[in-house]
Amino acid sequence: MMAISQQILNRLQQLCYAKMILWISILFMFSNTAMAIEEPKFTLLEKEEAFELRAYEPKIIAEVFVDGDMNDASSKGFKLIADYIFGNNRAQSGKSEKINMTAPVAVKASAEKISMTAPVGLQQSNSGWRVYFVMPSQYTLQTLPKPNNPLVIIRGIPGQKFAVIRFTGLVGQEKMTVKQAELNRWITHKNFNALSNPELARYNPPWTLPFLRRNELMVEVD
Numbered sequence: 001m002m003a004i005s006q007q008i009l010n011r012l013q014q015l016c017y018a019k020m021i022l023w024i025s026i027l028f029m030f031s032n033t034a035m036a037i038e039e040p041k042f043t044l045l046e047k048e049e050a051f052e053l054r055a056y057e058p059k060i061i062a063e064v065f066v067d068g069d070m071n072d073a074s075s076k077g078f079k080l081i082a083d084y085i086f087g088n089n090r091a092q093s094g095k096s097e098k099i100n101m102t103a104p105v106a107v108k109a110s111a112e113k114i115s116m117t118a119p120v121g122l123q124q125s126n127s128g129w130r131v132y133f134v135m136p137s138q139y140t141l142q143t144l145p146k147p148n149n150p151l152v153i154i155r156g157i158p159g160q161k162f163a164v165i166r167f168t169g170l171v172g173q174e175k176m177t178v179k180q181a182e183l184n185r186w187i188t189h190k191n192f193n194a195l196s197n198p199e200l201a202r203y204n205p206p207w208t209l210p211f212l213r214r215n216e217l218m219v220e221v222d
Contacts, residue, residue, distance in 0.1 A: 063132035077131025089145035
């Protein structure tokens with residue numbers, strides 16, 4: 001009898017813990033909405049189920065190039081750019097300045113190789129991955145604080161058009177491959193011309209439950 005009671009108690013504790021995690025995630029989801037985290041501005045040109053065609057406005061990014069697999073590269077890149085936006089920089093005043101966080105963090109696979117010493121998405125390059133953050137729209141290239149770390153590169157990106165697929169859950173290489181195939185089929189069906197390798201954009205903090213996560217795979221098209 002005692003063993004059965006203990007099993008019931010353990011089960012109730014597990015259910016309470018699961019509910020607590022769910023409510024914490026929902027709380028963070030709504031707190032992120034309340035904080036109105038800035039995202040890159042775009043015009044929605046077309047939408048079909050999970051697929052979208054977007055025209056993005058010009059933007060400024062802070063990017064780094066890192067080695068490792070996709071998850072390791074995301075972590076390394078995030079830390080390097082977070083260090084920059086949290087104050088390892090030099091503003092026009094000569095002092096450091098904290099830069100507001102934006103979403104998403106992007107990771108991309110790129111065919112081109114860019115020097116690590118040249119002026120976050122995740123993109124794979126010949127020598128690793130490209131991770132970048134879009135900078136808040138209040139800045140220009142002249143007013144944005146300069147990074148103290150030479151690995152962090154600041155550059156402007158012109159307006160671009162992207163084909164996008166949205167999905168939830170955790171993202172590994174296998175899932176990314178599946179979603180890339182789905183997006184490629186839609187691009188072919190719409191007679192778009194792909195201009196870039198796929199770019200993974202993640203919008204949520206790491207503690208977000210998988211079914212609440214917003215992920216996007218993006219390919220530049222014309």
